[in-house]
Amino acid sequence: MGIYCKPSVLFQDSYLLVLTQLLCWVTTMARLCQELCSSDVQETHKPGTKHFAVFPFIPLTATSVSTEGFRVFGPSDPVVAAPGREAILPCSVSPAMSVENMEELRWFRTRFSQAVFVYRDQEEQKEEQMIEYSWRTSLVKDKFHEGKAAVRIQNVQESDSGIYVCHFKQGHFHEEAILELKVAAMGSVPEVYIKGPEDGGVCVVCMTSGWYPEPQVHWRDSRGEILPASSETLHEDAEGLITTETSLVLRDSSVRNVTCSTFNPVLGQEKAMAMVIPEPFFPQASPWKTAFLVILTMMGLLVLGTISLFGWERFVRLKLQKEQIHIHCEKDELQTEKEDALRTASESPQLQQTDSESPGGPGVLESR
Numbered sequence: 001m002g003i004y005c006k007p008s009v010l011f012q013d014s015y016l017l018v019l020t021q022l023l024c025w026v027t028t029m030a031r032l033c034q035e036l037c038s039s040d041v042q043e044t045h046k047p048g049t050k051h052f053a054v055f056p057f058i059p060l061t062a063t064s065v066s067t068e069g070f071r072v073f074g075p076s077d078p079v080v081a082a083p084g085r086e087a088i089l090p091c092s093v094s095p096a097m098s099v100e101n102m103e104e105l106r107w108f109r110t111r112f113s114q115a116v117f118v119y120r121d122q123e124e125q126k127e128e129q130m131i132e133y134s135w136r137t138s139l140v141k142d143k144f145h146e147g148k149a150a151v152r153i154q155n156v157q158e159s160d161s162g163i164y165v166c167h168f169k170q171g172h173f174h175e176e177a178i179l180e181l182k183v184a185a186m187g188s189v190p191e192v193y194i195k196g197p198e199d200g201g202v203c204v205v206c207m208t209s210g211w212y213p214e215p216q217v218h219w220r221d222s223r224g225e226i227l228p229a230s231s232e233t234l235h236e237d238a239e240g241l242i243t244t245e246t247s248l249v250l251r252d253s254s255v256r257n258v259t260c261s262t263f264n265p266v267l268g269q270e271k272a273m274a275m276v277i278p279e280p281f282f283p284q285a286s287p288w289k290t291a292f293l294v295i296l297t298m299m300g301l302l303v304l305g306t307i308s309l310f311g312w313e314r315f316v317r318l319k320l321q322k323e324q325i326h327i328h329c330e331k332d333e334l335q336t337e338k339e340d341a342l343r344t345a346s347e348s349p350q351l352q353q354t355d356s357e358s359p360g361g362p363g364v365l366e367s368r
Contacts, residue, residue, distance in 0.1 A: 070094065070147075072168050074179035080267065081156045082185035083212055084239035088140065089116075090150035091166035091177050100144040104169040107151045109162065116164065117151045132159070158183050184266040185241060187211035190273040192260050201251035202277060203230075206260035209243035215262045217246045222257040253279065 070093045081087035089107060093099060105119040106112075109130075117137045118125040124139065133153070140150040149168075153160060161183040167176045187210035195203040206217065214234065219227040227248055235243040248258065256279070261272035 069173070070097065070168070070170075070175060072166060072175040072177040074166060074177035078180040078182045080182050080184055081153075081160075082239070082241065083156055083158065083183055085156055087153045087156050087160065087181055088150050089153065089164055089166070089179055089181065090140075090148060091168070091179070092149075093147040093168060093175070096147040098145045099147055099149055099168065100141075102168060102170050104167070104174075105139070105149055106167040106169075108165050108167065110165075112165075112167070116153075119149075153181075156181075156183055182266055183212070184264060185210060185212040186264055186267065186269060186271065187215065187241070187243075187262065189271045190217075190260045190262050192258075192273045192275045194275075194277065195247065199249050199251075201249045204248045204250065204258060204275065204277065206246045206248075206262075206273070207244070208262050208271070209241070211242045211244070211262065211264065212240060213264075213266060214242050215244060215264055217244055218261050218263070219246070219248045220259045220261065221255050227255075227258065250277065 072091055072093055074089075074091050079087055079089060091107075099105065101122070103120065105117075107116040107118075108114050109116065114130055115125075115128045116130065116133050117139060118128045119139055126134070129137070136154045138152045138154075140152055143149070149166075151166075161181055164179050164181060165176050166179065167174060187208050190206045190208040192204060192206050195205050197203070204219075206219070208215070208217075217229070217232065219229055221227055227250075229246050230249045232244065232246045235245075237243070244262070246260070250258070255277075257274060257276050259272055259274040261270050263270040
C-alpha cells in the first residue's frame with residue numbers, strides 16, 4: 001500500500017514486542033476501524049477508565065506517539081468539593097503531548113449533549129453549555145503543554161455531584177475518560193469535654209463543625225457498643241456546612257472511657273475522639289446521705305404525728321368546753337327554776353294574809 005510508519009512505537013507490555021513492519025500494519029488498520037466504529041461513551045464505564053477502539057483481530061493495547069494516537073485518563077478517585085467552594089475536574093492524555101491545538105476538549109454529564117464546558121478551535125463554546133453551568137466554569141490551561149487540562153466549577157452545589165466525562169478529539173480520533181464529583185465535606189475532629197453533673201450522672205458533650213451532608217454522630221464505650229445520646233442539636237451556616245453538638249449523660253461509673261465518632265455517609269469516612277472520665281466526676285453514694293434521708297423521713301413523721309396530736313387535743317378540749325358550757329347552762333336553768341319556785345312559794349302566804357285583812361273578808365272579794 002506504500003505506507004511508511006515511523007518505527008518508534010510505545011508498548012504497555014514488553015511481551016507484545018513484534019516486528020516494526022507488522023505493528024505499522026496493525027496501527028494503520030486500527031486507525032481505519034476507529035474511523036468507522038467511533039461512538040459515544042457508555043454509562044457503564046467506571047471513573048478513571050477510558051474508551052478506545054481496538055482492532056478486533058489483534059488483542060493489543062498499544063499507544064502511538066503520533067498526534068492521533070493517545071488515551072485520556074481521569075482521576076481514579078472521586079473529586080471531592082464542599083458546597084459553595086470550587087471543584088477541579090482534571091483529565092490528561094498519554095503519551096504526554098500538548099493539547100493546546102487539539103480540535104475539541106469537552107466535559108459533559110452522562111450524555112454528550114449535556115455539555116458542562118466545550119473548548120473547540122482554541123475558543124470556549126458557550127452556546128453548547130448547559131445553562132446551570134454558565135459563568136461558573138472555566139478552563140485550566142497552565143499544564144496544556146504537559147497534556148493536562150481541567151475544568152474549574154465554582155460555587156459547587158448539591159446538583160453538581162455525579163458522573164462527568166471528558167472528551168478529547170483530534171481529527172477523526174477521540175478518547176473519553178470518566179470521573180466522579182462528590183459534593184461533601186469532612187469537618188473538624190470532634191471536641192469532647194465534660195459539662196458537669198446532670199440527672200444523677202455526668203454530662204459529656206461532643207462538638208464538631210464543617211460537615212456536609214449531615215453527619216452521623218455516635219457515642220461508644222470502650223467495647224465499641226453504642227451509647228444513646230441524651231440530646232443533639234444541628235446548625236447550618238451560610239455555605240451549608242453543618243455544626244453538631246451531641247450530649248451524653250453517663251450514670252454508670254464503670255463506663256470510664258467514651259468515644260465520640262462523626263461519620264460522613266457520602267465519603268464513607270469518619271473522625272473520632274476518645275475521652276477518659278475521672279471517677280471524682282461521678283456522683284458518689286455517701287452513708288451520710290442515707291442517714292440524712294432516714295432522719296428527714298422520721299422528722300417528717302414526727303411532725304405529722306405532732307400535728308395530729310395537737311389537732312386531737314384541740315378537738316377534745318373544744319368538746320370538753322362545749323360540755324362544760326352545756327352543764328353550766330343546765331345549772332343556770334335549774335337555778336333559775338329553783339329561784340322561781342321559791343319566789344312563787346314566798347308570795348303565796350302574803351297573798352292569803354292580804355285577803356284575810358281586807359274589809360268584807362273573803363265574801364267581799366267574791367262579790368267583786
